[in-house]
Amino acid sequence: DGDVYKYYADGEWKKSASGKSVPIINPTTRKTQYKVQACTQEEVNKVMESAKAAQKSWARTPLWKRAELLHKAAAILKDHRASIAECLVKEIAKPAKDAVTEVVRSGDLVSCTAEEGVRILGEGKFLVSDSFPGNERSKYCLSSKIPLGVVLAIPPFNYPVNLAVSKIAPALIAGNSLVLKPPTQGAVSALHMIYCFHLAGFPKGLISCVTGKGSEIGDFLTMHPGVNCISFTGGDTGIAISKKAGMIPLQMELGGKDACIVLEDADLDLTAANIVKGGFSYSGQRCTAVKVVLVMESVADALVDKVKTKVAKLTVGPPEEDCDITPVVTESSANFIEGLVMDAKEKGATFCQEYRREGNLIWPLLLDHVRPDMRIAWEEPFGPILPVIRINSVEEGLHHCNASNFGLQGCVFTRDINKALMISDAMETGTVQINSAPARGPDHFPFQGLKDSGIGSQGITNSINMMTKIKSTVINLP
Numbered sequence: 001d002g003d004v005y006k007y008y009a010d011g012e013w014k015k016s017a018s019g020k021s022v023p024i025i026n027p028t029t030r031k032t033q034y035k036v037q038a039c040t041q042e043e044v045n046k047v048m049e050s051a052k053a054a055q056k057s058w059a060r061t062p063l064w065k066r067a068e069l070l071h072k073a074a075a076i077l078k079d080h081r082a083s084i085a086e087c088l089v090k091e092i093a094k095p096a097k098d099a100v101t102e103v104v105r106s107g108d109l110v111s112c113t114a115e116e117g118v119r120i121l122g123e124g125k126f127l128v129s130d131s132f133p134g135n136e137r138s139k140y141c142l143s144s145k146i147p148l149g150v151v152l153a154i155p156p157f158n159y160p161v162n163l164a165v166s167k168i169a170p171a172l173i174a175g176n177s178l179v180l181k182p183p184t185q186g187a188v189s190a191l192h193m194i195y196c197f198h199l200a201g202f203p204k205g206l207i208s209c210v211t212g213k214g215s216e217i218g219d220f221l222t223m224h225p226g227v228n229c230i231s232f233t234g235g236d237t238g239i240a241i242s243k244k245a246g247m248i249p250l251q252m253e254l255g256g257k258d259a260c261i262v263l264e265d266a267d268l269d270l271t272a273a274n275i276v277k278g279g280f281s282y283s284g285q286r287c288t289a290v291k292v293v294l295v296m297e298s299v300a301d302a303l304v305d306k307v308k309t310k311v312a313k314l315t316v317g318p319p320e321e322d323c324d325i326t327p328v329v330t331e332s333s334a335n336f337i338e339g340l341v342m343d344a345k346e347k348g349a350t351f352c353q354e355y356r357r358e359g360n361l362i363w364p365l366l367l368d369h370v371r372p373d374m375r376i377a378w379e380e381p382f383g384p385i386l387p388v389i390r391i392n393s394v395e396e397g398l399h400h401c402n403a404s405n406f407g408l409q410g411c412v413f414t415r416d417i418n419k420a421l422m423i424s425d426a427m428e429t430g431t432v433q434i435n436s437a438p439a440r441g442p443d444h445f446p447f448q449g450l451k452d453s454g455i456g457s458q459g460i461t462n463s464i465n466m467m468t469k470i471k472s473t474v475i476n477l478p
């Protein structure tokens with residue numbers, strides 16, 4: 001049974017009593033690459049108990065010491081970048097260089113969070129009573145931030161390391177304990193990342209990582225009475241979690257249909273470069289990918305030509321060779337993407353390239369003259385397929401953007417800053433990028449979605465604040 005990766009609880013690597021494992025299919029070879037433990041509900045209960053116990057003394061550990069351990073973990077994580085990146089390549093077919101970038105970015109994120117935590121958790125508030133009508137100066141209020149308890153972190157497959165540490169680091173610096181449920185594709189990368197935290201020497205039970213089937217432990221984890229906060233990134237599951245979870249703070253980053261509005265005066269070379277990077281990086285499997293281009297008719301032909309030229313230069317193949325376009329994460333994902341393509345074909349979209357698929361590998365495809373009756377106009381493919389809708393006014397573009405259920409990010413390309421600001425103001429999304437593709441980073445920027453794209457805001461400061469409560473002590477003077 002040595003080939004099944006163990007889960008992490010109580011500072012130890014353990015086999016599940018279930019005797020069962022969950023296979024992780026390599027998206028490129030479509031064969032089982034790794035296996036992880038299928039943890040049981042009983043094991044989840046134990047993890048929750050340890051997390052609760054460990055949190056009590058962690059909360060009393062000096063802030064500077066918590067920061068020191070996080071800095072240590074960050075350095076170890078960066079040292080392990082090659083081996084973790086190799087797992088990312090095998091499990092989620094992330095191009096080799098991007099896989100290394102993800103790990104390095106994660107180390108930096110952990111360090112920045114430790115620094116920020118020392119600053120913002122190191123100060124509280126002092127209020128006096130006589131600023132409110134009718135009060136004498138007879139009460140002093142001291143308030144500071146305290147941890148919530150046990151934070152449950154559920155990251156998605158596309159950044160199993162980075163979107164795990166973006167939850168782990170703020171939870172820990174704030175004095176919480178942390179239970180990680182990694183995505184199945186990405187679980188071994190996540191276990192390896194957790195190993196770096198293990199090497200850093202955090203107290204036993206403070207960090208755990210449980211692997212297993214969503215059907216067995218998914219709801220059990222998210223509805224567990226021992227959980228005091230859930231930070232989730234992923235798809236529709238987040239909506240279901242938000243309906244079932246208890247009265248606890250939720251941080252959710254779900255899907256997106258990020259629009260790219262292109263005006264007549266845009267720098268078309270800059271725009272095309274951003275559309276290709278934004279639309280096709282990691283084969284479009286990013287919530288912040290450009291997912292629909294809304295271009296003014298007068299510049300549409302020119303823009304589409306430029307994008308086509310760049311798409312033709314994208315390399316397509318295995319992640320080990322650092323190709324731009326690599327196999328999408330699962331066969332069902334590839335089938336879903338193909339369904340969107342076939343729907344667009346039936347309804348008369350213009351194919352700028354021939355549609356091509358081999359296994360999970362889908363060649364990049366730009367669909368021009370997409371109309372609102374096509375599914376691809378609204379749905380999130382999470383694949384290398386990008387629709388172009390031609391518009392005749394800014395209002396038409398804004399209308400399409402705001403009619404979406406999603407509201408993660410959007411972007412606008414124009415040389416007119418006044419128009420850009422007007423569009424940013426009118427776009428119902430959490431962030432608008434002016435003259436660049438949507439992106440979450442740098443990781444200390446606030447990151448949030450409106451509507452079905454999420455609850456709350458992420459980014460280092462916001463996540464630390466979200467994972468704390470305010471506690472006050474009032475001194476009543478005689």
Ligand code: G3P
Pocket residue numbers: 158159285286287288438439440441
């Ligand atoms: O899809 C996850 C989302 O957080 C995107 O992050 O860094 O690719 O903009 P990023």
